[in-house]
Amino acid sequence: MNFRIAPSLLSADFARLGDEVKDVIAAGADIIHFDVMDNHYVPNLTIGPLVCEAIRPHTTAPIDVHLMVKPVDALAAMFAKAGADIITFHPEGSEHIDRTLGLIRDAGCKAGLVFNPATSLSYLDHVMDKVDMILIMSVNPGFGGQSFIPEALNKIRAARTRIDEYTAKTGREIWLEVDGGVKVDNIRAIAEAGADTFVAGSAIYGQPDYKAVIDAMRAELSQAGR
Numbered sequence: 001m002n003f004r005i006a007p008s009l010l011s012a013d014f015a016r017l018g019d020e021v022k023d024v025i026a027a028g029a030d031i032i033h034f035d036v037m038d039n040h041y042v043p044n045l046t047i048g049p050l051v052c053e054a055i056r057p058h059t060t061a062p063i064d065v066h067l068m069v070k071p072v073d074a075l076a077a078m079f080a081k082a083g084a085d086i087i088t089f090h091p092e093g094s095e096h097i098d099r100t101l102g103l104i105r106d107a108g109c110k111a112g113l114v115f116n117p118a119t120s121l122s123y124l125d126h127v128m129d130k131v132d133m134i135l136i137m138s139v140n141p142g143f144g145g146q147s148f149i150p151e152a153l154n155k156i157r158a159a160r161t162r163i164d165e166y167t168a169k170t171g172r173e174i175w176l177e178v179d180g181g182v183k184v185d186n187i188r189a190i191a192e193a194g195a196d197t198f199v200a201g202s203a204i205y206g207q208p209d210y211k212a213v214i215d216a217m218r219a220e221l222s223q224a225g226r
């Protein structure tokens with residue numbers, strides 16, 4: 001299993017974002033997770049396409065834009081232009097999920113659906129062919145530094161079953177990302193439930209030595225069995 005670690009910029013020092021991006025990639029991270037909150041779909045307000053465009057020259061690592069916004073379509077197009085590689089959105093934020101997935105892919109990005117703790121995976125039923133990533137939220141969206149909700153492990157297992165069945169039929173890979181409260185001490189259990197991509201904000205940016213945390217996460221992942 002190819003595991004990917006995606007530090008969330010939400011917990012980075014916003015006054016030095018370019019360096020924060022370079023530092024986590026130098027420390028061994030694979031992906032930059034970029035949380036967009038609109039003070040409407042979620043109570044918090046963060047960063048937009050101009051900031052994505054500003055960090056783009058600072059790394060060749062994929063930028064994974066997590067849109068916690070409603071409506072989604074116009075912002076998704078702006079982030080594709082701003083250099084995003086992956087764009088995920090919450091089904092509750094889109095009037096027409098199939099259309100939004102299509103417009104993200106047509107803009108050249110990987111597209112993904114995000115599931116809040118109480119959102120059903122049934123939104124996947126008729127759109128798997130347009131989904132490149134499934135993101136399971138293990139906290140309610142809106143803030144960094146919250147505690148992992150254990151019930152998320154059951155949803156990760158269910159999503160893994162869907163993906164494996166789909167991949168067996170089509171040969172096409174879909175990534176399974178988990179976001180919220182991911183730490184060194186629970187990442188192994190999350191991997192064992194079926195995740196391959198791990199967002200971690202406060203666990204990485206909240207520590208002075210990013211490499212030490214990422215190395216410790218990889219050591220845990222290397223022990224994970226399915």
Ligand SMILES: O=C(CO)[C@H](O)[C@H](O)COP(=O)(O)O
Nearest residue numbers: 141142144145180181201202
């Ligand atoms: O989407 C998010 C919150 O809505 C963040 O990506 C997530 O919470 C990361 O922060 P932490 O690892 O500190 O929980």
Ligand SMILES: [Fe+2]
Nearest residue numbers: 035066179199
């Ligand atoms: Fe996120």
